[in-house]
Amino acid sequence: MSSFLVVLALAGSLAVSLIITVPCSGALVRLRANYNPRGLQLDDEGNVEPHTGPVVTTFIGMLKRVKRIEGWPGLYKGLMPTLLEALAITFFVVTALAANPKFPMKTAPSSVGIFGTLAYLVFAILLSLPAAVITYRAITTPYRLPYFRPMYSLRILLTPTERRRPWILYLTPGLFLSQFLHSAYNLILLRGLKRLLIPKFSSSDDGFEYSPLKLGIYFMIVILNTAILCPLEVISTKLAIQRNHAAAEYNSVEQEVEEDGVTPEEYVEYSGAEEDVIGLRHEKDPYLGLVDCAKRVAQEEGWKALYRVWWLTLLAGIGSAFA
Template sequence: MVSFYDFLLFIPSLAISLAIIVPLTGVLVRFRANYNPKGLQLDAEGGAEPHTGPVIHSYFGMMLRVYRIEGWPGLYKGLMPTLLSSAVITVFILFFLDAPPRHGAYKAPTAGIIGTLAYSVGMMLISLPTAIITYRSITTPHKLAYFNIVQSIRILLTPTERARPWILYLTPGLLAAEVIHIAIVVLVLGPLHRFLLPSLGTPNVSIEDISFLKLSLYIVVVVLCAAFLTPLEVIATRLAIQRNHASPEFNSVSQEVDGDTEETMEFAGVEEDVIGLRSEGDPYLGLVDCAQRIIAEEGYVALYRAWWLTLLGGILSAFA
């Protein structure tokens, strides 16, 4: 049974984690969401004009741009939805799964491959709406109040999404990208980790107990998986910030011509957008369409933005 003392100890750990993770995650989301077409675009009169949006080539370049334009408040955009979602998931884990987190982390229960897959998909479904809201709060050019939840929701969600919240799950391609990502981690990385490195992550393991041949093989597997996981993460980011609008046929992709947009206030004192966003009038139609358009419009490199973070996470998982 989870004690009140355990719960109190977790609060400062969560606060420290958010203070570090929120800015790093915000920069990552903006870097991957930034729309930077490589070719010419057509203006209102059909003439060709070069893309005038921000061009950022690195993760740390994006970090400096965010700080230069919006300062510390910009780096902490997305704090409140991250805090709320972390609190809800933590309470769910503590009181319904009866498993207190240790050292600020929670590990999925050992229940075999199928059980772990089902658990991971279930947790993804629970957290998906808050993840969408978090990504949009990070990428929006509008200033969001920390404690005015109603106003923030009106800015981040369309009237269609507010009237039918379940439409967030129907965002074209998003669920597919998330499920494929989970499947690669659970069905490929998980079993190979247990097969090649069963002793890593357990106490009292000395350097002599580690097979460097197996460790090298696992790192090769991580590199190969990162080649698939990174594009999925970029695609999921693009799809999550793509807002759903209504149409007479109730197609979540088609855009409503009238009545599905609202006037909102831009970030105070900012004369330029931190990132460029793709027009909502020409949305991605799904996972494959998103990948094809990113390649055609921005090049393969755009699918591998911050690939080293995905790779680093996979390598560190070997010691988890």
């Protein structure tokens, strides 16, 4: 009976969490993925034309835009891959608890040393990278994805090359590196500083024991580190939605000749709107890596584009002090 209550509680908390987080994460991904160049663009014939894509600069503004153009279904794009990932994690936790009631709910991979931590990071990213790619693409695609037709959705989200050779997702220029650097920075540097400056809270007769000075120093470090972590998050988002192609006459990530064989329905056809929620960079002009992406975003969209929704990165860092 107790196991049933645990499963019921986990299911309830998961449902509430998805209802709240999926629209928010969708707005975050769209805002960071939106391509909004400042300068003039060239059309197919080489003529100069102004960029006419959407200009959205705020988190709330993106939420409102999604609701106006795609409605409630648009707000919950990316629900199924997020749900499947959450269910896999929940299943693992429940199984581990059933096998061993003393299973630790919180793990500390950094406690096994730096090489063990790096190995843990590589393994974790190998598992999470395809899920992140599919989720980000499901959120940013202009096409409607059925909830219960996964193969149809994958034919829309993945190129023929990616479906034939799924491992090519790991070769998306700069994506693995950007995710690795972000995770390593958080897990090794920030966690190490946290253990040094903020000892584990322990209850005593006088309440919680901590040093206000060390806590203040840690918060200042978190604020400064936002300048590093936020651009990595933006770059990871832009690289994850960059599809891989393998036509011989093109670059490996440029437009592929082979057709996908599906005719998906766009949200604009469903809602009657005449515009997409966000603008996407043309696949014939891809980013060639992490550094190239950072440079071209700064040159084409301005350096502020690398700090979209920076305050969320800051809040996550501050919240880590009490995790």
